[in-house]
Amino acid sequence: MTEPLVDLQDCVHERAAGSDRFRLAVERFTLCPGDQIALVGPSGCGKSTTLDLLSLIVAPTRAGRFTLRMPQAGTLAGTLAEPVDVMALWRRGARDRLTALRAAHMGYVLQTGGLVPFLSVRENVLLTRRALGLPCPGPAVTLMETLGVAELGRRLPRQISIGQRQRVAIARALAHQPAVILADEPTASLDPSLAEGTMKLLSAVARFQKAALVVVTHDHRLAERTGLTVVECRTGAGASVVRHDSARAEAAA
């Protein structure tokens, strides 16, 4: 059985804004190498919050288990290192360690690209590689060619189209070869024909790099056409619930 990269069990995140209370219960969530998941559900159900939990940006209020087991440096989805107890890191307030884990092993694609406006396309793509001290450009050249943005390297983000910006954002998220790619509505700002091509490219490059992919999307059908496993964030009595156990799904197949 494949070992999960991410393993959450009985994880709860609660927040209050004024008199509004929000409660998200991740009953179980495992993410294995090669998984490609689309997280869908009604507006406000907690899809982005789930992504923020997975990307170590938001702390769980409590968790029965929250571990990360990432590939050892330089093995690209090969041998997995010993599990890291993420919940223990949050309890200890070890934010530097959480930030380092996120930077080394995760890539994040935002809805509107989030590119640094005063850096060229090439420097945007290389940003995380440089921060991690990895050789540059490394695999970024092939990645930019695959995503059709290699010719745009010298331009600034404002000098390219919105569709190109999203493909640059995908290149940036993958350039340091993270084990996990998280994307929040990566095609929402694109027209439907561009959205389909971009989602399929994201899926293809993630598969090529052997990274696991979690995409938040409103477009259930696009997720299915792309071949992503659809996981629903359900709203219930007083809480939203997410459940996905890819390790079990594989065992049952």
Ligand SMILES: Nc1ncnc2c1ncn2[C@@H]1O[C@H](COP(=O)(O)OP(=O)(O)OP(=O)(O)O)[C@@H](O)[C@H]1O
């Ligand atoms: N920074 C915040 N402070 C307080 N409440 C927040 C904050 N961000 C989100 N929320 C609330 O938390 C709940 C979950 O929000 P979240 O963004 O995770 O939902 P979502 O499913 O991604 O929504 P959408 O599909 O509309 O983007 C909502 O009730 C939202 O209003």
